[in-house]
Structures are given as C-alpha cells and as structure tokens.
Amino acid sequence: MTIYDIAQEAGVSASTVSRVINKKKGVNKQNRILVEALLKKYNFEPNASARGLVQQSTKIIGILMSDIRTSHHAEGAYFMEQELKKYGYNCIIINSGFSDSAREESIRTLFSRRVEAIVLVGSTFQSENTKRAIQEYLNGLPVIIENGYINLPNVYGVLADEQNGISDCVRLLHTKGKRHPVFINRGDTPSNNLKILGFQNALKELSVCENPPVLWLDIEKEEWQSSYDATQKLLKDFPDMDSIIYATDFLAHAGIQALKDAGVCIPDQVAVIGVDNSTYARISSPGITSLDNKLEQLSITCADILVKVLQGEKVANKMMLFSDIVEREST
DNA sequence: TTGGGTGGGCTTAGCACACC
DNA sequence: GGTGTGCTAAGCCCACCCAA
Numbered sequence: 609m610t611i612y613d614i615a616q617e618a619g620v621s622a623s624t625v626s627r628v629i630n631k632k633k634g635v636n637k638q639n640r641i642l643v644e645a646l647l648k649k650y651n652f653e654p655n656a657s658a659r660g661l662v663q664q665s666t667k668i669i670g671i672l673m674s675d676i677r678t679s680h681h682a683e684g685a686y687f688m689e690q691e692l693k694k695y696g697y698n699c700i701i702i703n704s705g706f707s708d709s710a711r712e713e714s715i716r717t718l719f720s721r722r723v724e725a726i727v728l729v730g731s732t733f734q735s736e737n738t739k740r741a742i743q744e745y746l747n748g749l750p751v752i753i754e755n756g757y758i759n760l761p762n763v764y765g766v767l768a769d770e771q772n773g774i775s776d777c778v779r780l781l782h783t784k785g786k787r788h789p790v791f792i793n794r795g796d797t798p799s800n801n802l803k804i805l806g807f808q809n810a811l812k813e814l815s816v817c818e819n820p821p822v823l824w825l826d827i828e829k830e831e832w833q834s835s836y837d838a839t840q841k842l843l844k845d846f847p848d849m850d851s852i853i854y855a856t857d858f859l860a861h862a863g864i865q866a867l868k869d870a871g872v873c874i875p876d877q878v879a880v881i882g883v884d885n886s887t888y889a890r891i892s893s894p895g896i897t898s899l900d901n902k903l904e905q906l907s908i909t910c911a912d913i914l915v916k917v918l919q920g921e922k923v924a925n926k927m928m929l930f931s932d933i934v935e936r937e938s939t
Numbered sequence: 940t941t942g943g944g945t946g947g948g949c950t951t952a953g954c955a956c957a958c959c
Numbered sequence: 960g961g962t963g964t965g966c967t968a969a970g971c972c973c974a975c976c977c978a979a
Contacts, residue, residue, distance in 0.1 A: 635963070663951075
C-alpha cells in the first residue's frame with residue numbers, strides 16, 4: 609500500500625495525499641476528510657526509506673555498546689533512546705562485542721544503514737582503533753561517546769568525573785576513621801583507570817599510604833563470583849583492611865555477600881563503597897554507599913548534544929558532569 | 940566477464956495551471 | 960489574486976539489460 613493506492617481510491621493525486629499526511633494547507637475539506645478516512649481504514653504509514661530518500665534524513669541514530677547485558681550500559685541506552693524519541697529519532701542498537709574487528713564491523717553496519725549520528729556507550733570506545741574506524745568510515749558524521757572522548761572534530765564526549773568522585777569516596781572513608789582501604793577493579797578500561805587514579809591520589813594526599821592496594825579481578829571468571837572470591841581472599845591476605853571500594857555496585861553487591869558470609873560486620877569492621885548508584889546499591893542489604901555517576905543525566909545530555917549538532921548548533925566537544933556520593937548503611 | 944546505462948521503488952517540494 | 964490540484968524532478972541504491 610503506497611500513497612498512490614490511497615490516491616487512486618480517493619480519486620485524487622499522490623500530491624494531495626502527501627499534503628494530507630503532512631498536514632499541509634491547500635487541500636479542499638471534502639478531499640481531506642476522504643483521504644484521512646482511507647489512511648485510517650488501511651492503517652497507512654508512509655514508507656520511511658522513501659521519505660528518508662527525499663528528505664535526506666533517515667531520522668535514525670545508531671547506538672553501539674560492547675555488551676548489552678551490562679545493565680549500566682543498557683540503562684544508559686534506554687535513557688538516550690527515550691530522549692531521542694522526543695525529537696522524532698528512532699534508534700538502532702548494536703551489540704558490538706569487545707574486539708576491534710567486531711567494533712569496526714558494527715560501525716560499518718551503522719554507516720551502511722545511513723544513520724544520522726552514532727552514540728558509543730562506554731569508555732572502552734575511547735581507543736586508537738575506534739578513532740581510526742571513525743576517521744575511516746564516519747567522516748563528518750556526528751559521534752558521541754558516553755563517558756569517553758576522542759579528539760576529532762566530529763566527535764563529542766560527555767564524561768562523568770569519576771576520578772574526583774572516587775577521591776571523595778576515599779575522603780569520606782577517612783572521616784569515618786578508615787585508614788586501610790582497598791580498591792577492587794575489574795577490566796582495564798579508561799573509566800576504571802581514572803577511578804584507580806582518584807583512589808591513589810586521595811590516599812597520597814591524606815598521607816595514608818604511598819602504594820595503595822588495588823586488586824584486579826580476573827575478567828575471564830564470572831563477574832559476581834570473582835568479586836565474591838576476591839573479597840574473601842582479601843580478608844585473609846589483608847587482615848588490617850577496614851574498607852573496600854569496588855569499581856561497580858555489582859562487584860560491591862558480591863563483596864557484601866562475601867563479607868556477610870565471613871561474619872564480618874559492615875560497616876564497623878569493613879566499610880563498602882560501590883560505583884554507579886544502581887539498583888544493586890539500593891537492594892543490597894545493607895544498602896551500598898555508591899558514587900552516583902549521574903547515568904540518566906549523562907545519557908540525556910548525550911542525546912541533547914546530538915540533536916543540537918544535527919540541528920546545526922555549535923556545542924562544546926567535551927563536557928564533564930560531576931559525580932556525587934549517595935550514602936547508605938555500608939559506610 | 941565486465942562495465943555502462945536505464946528504470947523501478949516511494950515520497951516530497953516546487954512549479955504550473957485551472958477555476959472562482 | 961487566492962485556492963486547490965496535478966505534474967515532475969530529485970533523492971539513492973539496486974537489479975537488469977545490453978554492448979564490448
């Protein structure tokens with residue numbers, strides 16, 4: 609069913625049908641009513657590809673994420689999709705995986721779909737390979753990285769200030785009398801590296817220790833279990849430890865369980881802090897004090913920047929949002 | 940087998956024309 | 960002159976046809 613079919617049945621031209629669909633003036637009332645009735649009768653929807661062809665605009669944004677099962681990223685994509693929908697854009701979400709070749713393939717796929725812009729979700733896209741792929745395939749197409757940045761004219765980045773946020777977490781623990789914190793990390797990502805830097809800087813600044821302990825989890829192992837096991841091992845290897853900062857709430861959730869199973873009193877013996885201020889922080893018992901990296905605000909800002917760029921407005925290429933701490937029972 | 944030309948697919952914007 | 964309508968080109972990609 610095309611506008612020609614509607615036009616034929618209504619006894620008018622396709623132009624008249626198009627005017628009715630687009631609510632343009634200059635259509636006789638009787639014809640307008642007749643065409644509208646037929647559009648309703650056949651539940652007619654204009655062909656988006658053809659419309660995109662003539663308007664030079666597909667109204668489609670590509671969202672790329674490494675692993676859609678990562679709830680933090682999935683939630684970010686949800687907020688972005690909802691915000692973009694308000695401006696009439698639809699989204700194609702692609703699960704790219706972590707390998708460079710798979711990511712390059714995903715970027716090419718989105719380009720072939722003639723998306724108007726691309727959102728890269730997560731700091732892991734902040735890499736030389738992604739930069740090369742953007743230069744090679746997306747010349748001039750707006751790209752925005754959620755919690756990351758690449759120095760290219762068509763790339764925009766909105767970042768959460770997690771480095772200073774984690775430093776604030778260390779200071780909070782210090783005010784609670786905690787002098788032997790440990791950082792548990794999983795995944796060598798730019799975001800996590802900044803968290804570690806924030807952790808180490810704050811401890812040096814407070815003159816607590818010169819080489820603050822950072823424990824790296826094995827990324828080959830199942831995430832929850834590896835955090836659980838590492839926490840129990842910490843209790844044996846670092847008997848002085850009085851607090852743990854986990855790179856995410858999910859890791860902290862596993863850690864809390866390990867501490868409880870070992871009979872450790874939280875927060876008196878060991879205080880716990882997570883990152884993301886996610887559902888895991890809220891449902892955990894005790895509730896997890898968490899660094900709120902403002903996911904919703906971050907995602908909506910990404911969407912708004914993209915819309916502005918697509919509308920031809922000038923915007924800053926890099927923007928930083930401040931994180932803050934949501935205190936719960938774990939500290 | 941390869942390369943070039945052509946038309947189909949669908950919608951919209953702009954222009955031309957008829958009519959009152 | 961204003962209103963209502965139709966014709967046509969444009970947009971891009973692909974399949975198909977024909978000639979070399």
